[in-house]
Amino acid sequence: MAKQNTVFKDAYNRCLKLLAETSSLPSEPELGQVLGVSRTTVRAILSRFEEAQLIAWDKRKKNVLRQPRPDDYFPTEETDSLAEIIERSFMRRILAGGAEPGMQINELELAREIGTGTTSVREFLIRFSRFGLIEKRPNSHWILKGFTREFALELTEVREMFELRSAARFVSLPDDHPAWEELREIETLHREMLADIDNRYREFSELDEQFHLLVHKASSNRFIVDFYDIIAIVFHYHYQWNKTNARQRNARALEEHLAYIEALRSHDPAKAEQACRRHLQSARETLLQSIP
Amino acid sequence: MAKQNTVFKDAYNRCLKLLAETSSLPSEPELGQVLGVSRTTVRAILSRFEEAQLIAWDKRKKNVLRQPRPDDYFPTEETDSLAEIIERSFMRRILAGGAEPGMQINELELAREIGTGTTSVREFLIRFSRFGLIEKRPNSHWILKGFTREFALELTEVREMFELRSAARFVSLPDDHPAWEELREIETLHREMLADIDNRYREFSELDEQFHLLVHKASSNRFIVDFYDIIAIVFHYHYQWNKTNARQRNARALEEHLAYIEALRSHDPAKAEQACRRHLQSARETLLQSIP
DNA sequence: GATCTGTCTATTGTAGATAAAAGACAGAAC
DNA sequence: GTTCTGTCTTTTATCTACAATAGACAGATC
Numbered sequence A, B: 001m002a003k004q005n006t007v008f009k010d011a012y013n014r015c016l017k018l019l020a021e022t023s024s025l026p027s028e029p030e031l032g033q034v035l036g037v038s039r040t041t042v043r044a045i046l047s048r049f050e051e052a053q054l055i056a057w058d059k060r061k062k063n064v065l066r067q068p069r070p071d072d073y074f075p076t077e078e079t080d081s082l083a084e085i086i087e088r089s090f091m092r093r094i095l096a097g098g099a100e101p102g103m104q105i106n107e108l109e110l111a112r113e114i115g116t117g118t119t120s121v122r123e124f125l126i127r128f129s130r131f132g133l134i135e136k137r138p139n140s141h142w143i144l145k146g147f148t149r150e151f152a153l154e155l156t157e158v159r160e161m162f163e164l165r166s167a168a169r170f171v172s173l174p175d176d177h178p179a180w181e182e183l184r185e186i187e188t189l190h191r192e193m194l195a196d197i198d199n200r201y202r203e204f205s206e207l208d209e210q211f212h213l214l215v216h217k218a219s220s221n222r223f224i225v226d227f228y229d230i231i232a233i234v235f236h237y238h239y240q241w242n243k244t245n246a247r248q249r250n251a252r253a254l255e256e257h258l259a260y261i262e263a264l265r266s267h268d269p270a271k272a273e274q275a276c277r278r279h280l281q282s283a284r285e286t287l288l289q290s291i292p
Numbered sequence C: 001g002a003t004c005t006g007t008c009t010a011t012t013g014t015a016g017a018t019a020a021a022a023g024a025c026a027g028a029a030c
Numbered sequence D: 001g002t003t004c005t006g007t008c009t010t011t012t013a014t015c016t017a018c019a020a021t022a023g024a025c026a027g028a029t030c
Helices: A006-020 A028-035 A039-051 A082-096 A107-114 A118-131 A149-171 A178-195 A197-217 A222-241 A246-265 A269-289 B006-020 B028-035 B039-051 B082-096 B107-114 B118-131 B149-171 B178-195 B197-217 B222-241 B246-265 B269-289
Strands: A055-058 A061-064 A134-136 A142-144 B055-058 B061-064 B134-136 B142-144
Touching: A006 A028, A006 A039, A028 A039, A039 A055, A082 A107, A082 A118, A082 A222, A107 A118, A118 A134, A118 A222, A118 B118, A149 A197, A149 A222, A149 A246, A149 A269, A149 B149, A149 B222, A178 A197, A178 A246, A197 A222, A197 A246, A222 A269, A222 B149, A222 B222, A246 A269, B006 B028, B006 B039, B028 B039, B039 B055, B082 B107, B082 B118, B082 B222, B107 B118, B118 B134, B118 B222, B149 B197, B149 B222, B149 B246, B149 B269, B178 B197, B178 B246, B197 B222, B197 B246, B222 B269, B246 B269
Parallel strands: none
Antiparallel strands: A055 A061, A134 A142, B055 B061, B134 B142
């Protein structure tokens, strides 16, 4: 197989949802826009819809014939891109399995285990190497440096420098900057989640990422914003992995975020710095606690 | 061709130099150590030496038969790894040629131009993307973000944060830390270069990199040290590219480095910070001046 | 008994091939 | 005249294959 058609399958599934809500589909370019794919893919989807007798398609007319059934959808396993699959497998291995620092990583073995070609694994490792968890020996293997205490400390050190600076920039953003509106929306989400924390605490990870990314973006510095990728991936998998006291930890973090948001709103740099420091410190502690 | 044998050719050339200075070569493992290659490659080199009647090889005896001639060496173009070739071609294109921001980058076209396969170009672009100069549109092309004024400002902002912190760490290193010895050596090189500045100012680039890397390493933070790669590559090509007033600029930078080194030596954080700031500011100005 | 060599195997780096996806262009439909 | 569709070309994502290189092991040499 040369290329997975995951783009097609994922867009197909999303298009099925659109189809469920209307009696006739819009033009090809418009669909492409909405689904974020090219017209080639849109046309492939429409052809398949026609085959499945979901629509009657004649040039500009795309009339819906019937509602989609559950078995019209492609199974979700088939809609993930190869890169996502590799990332998940790899993170599971290094976080859960025997992740001793110094271990060698073998491209071929990884590829076989994941059931994919070496090229994709190799490209993943190259991309992943910027996270500082692995290192390449040219013409030879990769070395796992491990998710160690040092790693966490180095990561949080930089994170704190960057986030403090970003928060300082944030407070001085002009009032008509769209970030303020976004901050307000995020605040609302925080309050909603906190009101129903027992049921919703698992959703915190995503909101956490959204909030901190917004803060980092205020730096207008691509290196600072890009660095947030590293933090996000570490915390993302960290949340999946370490579930002890999750409810309580997340509730506390939500409270801290709210204080932090309020401080940003005050436009007072000193208040913002203080709230930021307080939250970052507890985030750091949480992370460190999870490392043996 | 599956794999270039540049490792072999480069090691062969270096081994020729060793051969010129002795009457018999050491053991295979020792040669591998010295040349930084595996025994397989060492044995390939020895075989070739034998064919070229440079040595008489019988098990542990590797007696030199004649001195190497200039034409025994492989031409230097053949000893560069593919990655180096691609990097150079690419940097030339984006720094010298029409480097309008927003331009699309085409893997296939680049590969054809450089005369290599797409895989290598692709991997290079992935690795290079962490420098923030290009960005990928999945399933589609890369976009050149360009060596712009914003890029330089964002880069120097982070650089200054990192270097100030590293310098602060440096002054508090214990007296027996090897960094102090290295600093002394670097200082000597500075004085030597300054004494013969008219002839040697072109060598500054390399010394500059060595010095700042030493400072960054004091941070003991892999993210800070890794970030220095970006600075190094930008300044490296920048020096090659912008030669106006090179002599004068480099002389000034050398003086600033010496003041900076002295401040580090004083163990006084305030002095170090001041000297660091002063130098970073002029480095920033120099960089900005070269951008249209 | 330590180190070296001969031989063999496993893995990486790179090219080439191919399906999926993007995108360009001309003519058709509004 | 703008937007859409049909068709075609180009480019990317991925697999497979193979030479270069690394690395392992047993027996030879010191």
